[in-house]
Structure formats: C-alpha cells, structure tokens
Amino acid sequence: MSKNPSKADRLLKEIEDIAVVEFLPIVGPSKGKILVDEVKKAQPKNVLEVGTFIGYSAILIGRELAKNTRFVTIEEHLDEAEVAKVNIRQSEIAVEVQVIPGDATEVLPKLACCFDFVFLDAAKDEYYQYLKLIEDKLWKGAVIVADNAGKFAAEMKEYLDYVRSSGKYKSTYVGVGNDGVEISVKV
Numbered sequence: 638m639s640k641n642p643s644k645a646d647r648l649l650k651e652i653e654d655i656a657v658v659e660f661l662p663i664v665g666p667s668k669g670k671i672l673v674d675e676v677k678k679a680q681p682k683n684v685l686e687v688g689t690f691i692g693y694s695a696i697l698i699g700r701e702l703a704k705n706t707r708f709v710t711i712e713e714h715l716d717e718a719e720v721a722k723v724n725i726r727q728s729e730i731a732v733e734v735q736v737i738p739g740d741a742t743e744v745l746p747k748l749a750c751c752f753d754f755v756f757l758d759a760a761k762d763e764y765y766q767y768l769k770l771i772e773d774k775l776w777k778g779a780v781i782v783a784d785n786a787g788k789f790a791a792e793m794k795e796y797l798d799y800v801r802s803s804g805k806y807k808s809t810y811v812g813v814g815n816d817g818v819e820i821s822v823k824v
Contacts, residue, residue, distance in 0.1 A: 643700075643729070644727065644728055644729045645696050645699075645700050645728040645729065645730050648696065648724060648727055648728045649693065649696055649697065649728075652691065652692075652693045652724070653665065653666060653693075656693075663690065663691070663693040663694070664693065664694045664697070664758060664784055667813045667814065668784065668813050668816070668817070668818055669693075669694065669697050671782075671811055671813065671818055671820075672694065672697060672698065672756065672782055672818070673697055673698070673700075673701055675754075675780055675782055675820060676698050676701040676702070676754065677701055678780075679753065679754050679780045680703075681702070681706065681752075681753040681754035681780070682703075682705075682706055682707065682753060683706070683707045683751060683752045683753050683754070683776075684698060684702065684706060684707065684708040684709070684752065684753075684754045684755075684756075685709050685710070685711075685748070685752045685754070685755045685756070685771065686698065686708075686709070686710035686711070686755070686756045686758070687710075687711050687741045687745070687755070687756070687757050687758065687759045687767050688711070688712065688713075688741075688756075688757065688758035688759030688760075688784075689710040689711065689712035689717065689718060689721045689736055690712065690717055690721065690758070691717055691720045691721050691724055692720065692721030692722070692723075692724035692725045692728075692734075692736075693724075694756060694758060695708070695710050695721060695725055695734050695736075696724065696725060696728045696730060698754075698756060699725065699728070699730040699731075699732045699734055700728075700730050702730075702731070702732040703731070703732070704731040704732055704733075706732050707735075708732050708733070708734045708735065709734075709735045709737060709748060710734060710735070710736050710737070711736075711737045711738075711739060711741045711744050711745070711759075712736060712737070712738055712739075713738070713739065713740055713741065713759065714738075715738045718736050718737075718738040719738075721736050722736050741759055741760075741763070741767055741770075742763065742766060742767070742770065745767060745770040745771050746770055748771070748774065750774045751774045751775065751776050752771065752774055752775055752776070752779060753775075753776045753778065753779045753780070754779065754780050754781075754782075755771065755775070755779065755780070755781040755782070756781075756782050756784070757781065757782070757783040757784065758783075758784040758785070761785055761789040761792035761793050762792045762793070762795075764783055764793050764795075764796035765793075765795040765796040765799055768781070768796060768799070768800070772805075775823050776823070777823055777824070778822060778823060779822070779823045780820065780821070780822055781800070781806070781819075781820070781821045781822075781823070782818050782819070782820050782821075783796065783800075783818060783819040783820075783821070784818055785816055785817075785818075786810055786816075786817050786818055786819035787810070787812055787813075787815060787816040787817035788815060788816040793819075796819075797819060800819060800821040804824075805823060805824060806821040806822060806823055806824060807821070807822045807824055808820065808821040808822075809821075
C-alpha cells in the first residue's frame with residue numbers, strides 16, 4: 638500500500654468505521670489482511686466471491702488484482718448488490734468487478750469456467766453446496782478462502798469436513814480472535 642491513501646483505502650476505512658457502529662458483517666481488517674495476503678500469493682486471473690454484501694471484501698481483493706483479471710461476485714440481496722456496485726466504482730480499483738445479484742445456488746451453475754481464487758462469505762450452511770457447484774470450474778492450485786470457519790464451524794461442518802478430508806484439497810484453518818478463515822488449495 639502506498640504512503641498516500643488511495644480512494645480505495647479511504648473508502649475501506651469509512652466502511653470499517655460504519656461497520657463498528659452499525660454492526661455490519663464485513664470481513665474486517667484482521668481477516669481482511671489474511672485474505673489480501675492470499676490474493677497476493679495466488680496472483681489470480683479469475684476470481685469468484687460469493688457474498689458481496691456492500692463490497693468491502695471485493696474492494697480489498699480488487700486492489701490487489703491486475704486490470705485484466707476476471708472478477709465475479711454474487712450478492713443475494715438486490716439493495717446490497719446496488720450499494721456494492723456504488724462502493725466498488727467509488728473505490729477506483731483498476732479491475733472491473735461484475736456484481737451479480739441473485740441466489741448463489743442458481744447463479745454458480747451458469748458461470749463460465751474457470752476460477753483460480755474463491756472467497757466464500759455468504760450463508761455458512763451453504764458453503765459445501767457452493768463448492769460442489771463450482772468444483773469442476775476450479776483450476777488445480779485454486780485457492781478457496783472461507784470466512785467465519787471459527788465462529789460458524791458448526792454451520793460449516795459439511796464444508797469443513799469435505800475440504801479437510803476429501804483428498805481434493807490441502808486445507809488450513811487460520812484463527813483470528815474468536816473466529817477465522819479456512820484456506821483450501823485444490824490439489
């Protein structure tokens with residue numbers, strides 16, 4: 638990050654401040670740093686996010702991407718998808734982000750192949766279903782970051798059991814406070 642804060646940096650800080658006051662469920666700066674580090678390591682060319690909310694994590698991810706990267710994000714709630722579009726546009730990140738409103742279980746099967754980075758941050762009890770819907774669209778070495786794998790581990794049990802024991806992924810839990818993320822790499 639440059640010494641002079643960019644529009645994206647300022648907007649992220651504004652969203653973080655609002656999130657504290659209004660208890661908005663954003664990934665936040667601590668888990669956000671882990672997410673950003675994974676994006677930097679992976680240097681993906683095709684990114685998928687399930688659960689845009691108001692665009693915070695899309696901006697975090699998007700800041701790290703080359704302009705020609707394909708970035709698709711899905712948000713079930715139309716109002717939040719519209720807010721996300723505005724926030725992403727105002728952040729002036731280089732990459733174009735396609736915000737698709739709709740139910741991920743209906744949108745995912747329609748997406749064109751393939752992805753090398755996925756961020757899951759939607760209905761925790763549907764993570765396994767999301768993964769199964771895109772599994773054949775993931776390149777070998779694709780990174781999947783699943784948010785809330787600590788706080789909502791019970792709701793995510795089917796997903797966590799699968800990525801940890803199916804033999805299809807090398808998976809690691811990274812704790813942050815009372816929560817964390819599951820980072821899985823397709824083998």
